[in-house]
Amino acid sequence: MLPEAFTAALKRDFPRDFATYDPKELLELGKDWTKVYAPAPSLAVLPRSTAEVSRFLALCHAHGVAVVPSGGRTGLAGGAVAANGEVVLSLSRMRRMEPVDVLGGTVRVEAGAVTQAVHEHCAPLGLTWPVDFASKGSSQVGGNIATNAGGVKVIRYGLTRQWVLGLQVVLADGRVLELGGAGGGALEKNNTGIDLRQLFIGSEGILGVVTEATLKLVRAPDELDVFLFAVRDLAAVLALFRAVRQKDVTIMAYEFFTDRCLDRLLRHRNLRQPFAAPATHYVLLEIERQATDVDKFIHEIFEAALVTDGVVAQSSQQAQELWALREGISESLSATGLPHKNDIALPVGGLEAFCGELDALFAMRYPGWEICLFGHIGDGNLHVNVMKPDAMGKAEFLRETKAADGHMFALVEKHKGSVSAEHGIGLLKKDALKYTRSAEQIEIMRQLKRVLDPKGILNPGKIFDAV
């Protein structure tokens, strides 16, 4: 229950449409793309400015009210889930974008700006913010920053972290920090002590609420060529990657998926089979054309017998169709069943050995489970999706996958990988954190949390349990 003095102040000091109590809206605003937690927020607020966010957090701070910051809610680790009567702080109304600074190659936007809207805002000037993924039509800049989002172009551009020059953050007690240049500026170079901005990027809303950011832009790529290859096995996926990386081409994306992903995708959506004969492993490669001699490139790949079949998009429509085969997978897995998702990273060089051991582990302990494997293989990032067998109940499935996760994470640790490559920890991977971060590191995280949010009101219980 929220303190009466808090709700009274909320009614007195904020606009009438600042908060919503509508149960239907609350159910939506209290959850993300994870399906495992029942949303139960007490109310949701939708501020229109940083000043309102600041005043509201000061109020929450005074009354010890827990807050879950919320963006486009496309997260896959439960970071934006409000399951314990928290107040959801949605940034959706704060979506203003300033004109692009063409000379500086930056744009200042509010946290609620939708990723795709930012792309469309910059496109006429030949610039782009190269943070790009399947959920770009819903995901918001603030959420991208809070989760240090990855996506399909990481191999070319890196994570969100590299594309944020300035950051405005509101702390738990309402203080506003400008973490770029002085007074909200944004500098490429600014070596003045510890870079606090980076501390907030990827902190999943437990240290502060992102309200505005100055984004670094890059020249939009030239014409792109999109290939889809059929290959024999995972070893061939990696051999092809090695070969492509040695060629004189700029790789924009190197993505991989298996026949099981494709089967479920084609069951769910009306997309065409890319090849006459089905294969077990598929690679989507996107390169920037520039000076590339595409014909020679294709010729060499076939000469080296790295692939069994392949197609290249002949038009932007075909390029979109090929991309849909990769980007539609996550949605199709959820639409055709209940996937248990894992998002792990391995050193690229260790992927093959890891996958071999993973196969053996699953075959022995969980025979008959359908494993759908896809991911950003060029970054060493695998999405391991275990589908719930039809005959198994949901509770049993969750129990079983938890046990399986333990075994898999131990393998990840052994191969010097990460239990969460880009999805974050949120609620879902809390138990797994210890496989990638040492006890000392986790204790320092907790200390930082206590300094910035002494009352523990910001996204409590995310990343680690609240104390």
Add this chain to the structure above:
Amino acid sequence: MKILCTVKRVTDPEVKLKIGADQKSIATDNLKYVLNPFDEIAVEEAIRLRDKHQGEVIVVSVGPSDVSTQLRTALAMGADRAIQIVHAGELDSDGVARLLQKVYEQEKPDVVLMGKLSVDNDSWQAGPLLAEYLGLPQATYASKNDSLESDNEKNKVPGITIEGTTATVVREADGGIETLKVQLPAVITTDLRLNIPRYPSLPNIMKAKKKEIKEHTPQSLGVDVTPKVRVLKFELPPARKAGVKVADSAELLAKLRSEAKVIS
């Protein structure tokens, strides 16, 4: 069976077009070109018919020299050889039909397959005009009874049925499906739901490089292609105005009546 199949280069429908400075053309800077999607369907159908009945597929295109890119795409899909009529200037549907008439007379195919329209000019003329000039039967907007998710489609069964010298063509008509029988040789134009064209595979793209593209010009074919249709002006549709929010259905109805004047 010899199948002649036309392919046109069109501007990529995904690219936003700009009107040229003369107001009578489309600005060609930064334009991307693709194979007309309806012609892609015609090529796919031609390949399926050839695979079923043997013979060859000849693709033909009219346009500047780099139209060879689109011809190579059709060759990579599986066409056997190509003819390119090199012409960089203006051209209307009548000019196209008269050029194709000459190609037809040289090649004497059993059937001509064409897209029902090209997505750039949207004229829908070239197919019917060609049939008229050749005095051949025509069946326009070929579709099929099977759905695009059917096993027949997955197995790449042609939607046009040919038995002896008769082709059976299913087409969508107002309120139903119409089935036509035409005597071959004939001109058949293809609609969207006839098939799902294949992606050209990379091995076939490599092989396509070695296939023959024979060049002609309007002069070498003895055709005067001076356009009979004159373009006076291109104009963009008016920009869409911002919408307004209405409070309830009563206000909506009132606005539809008094402002939009679409109901009475």
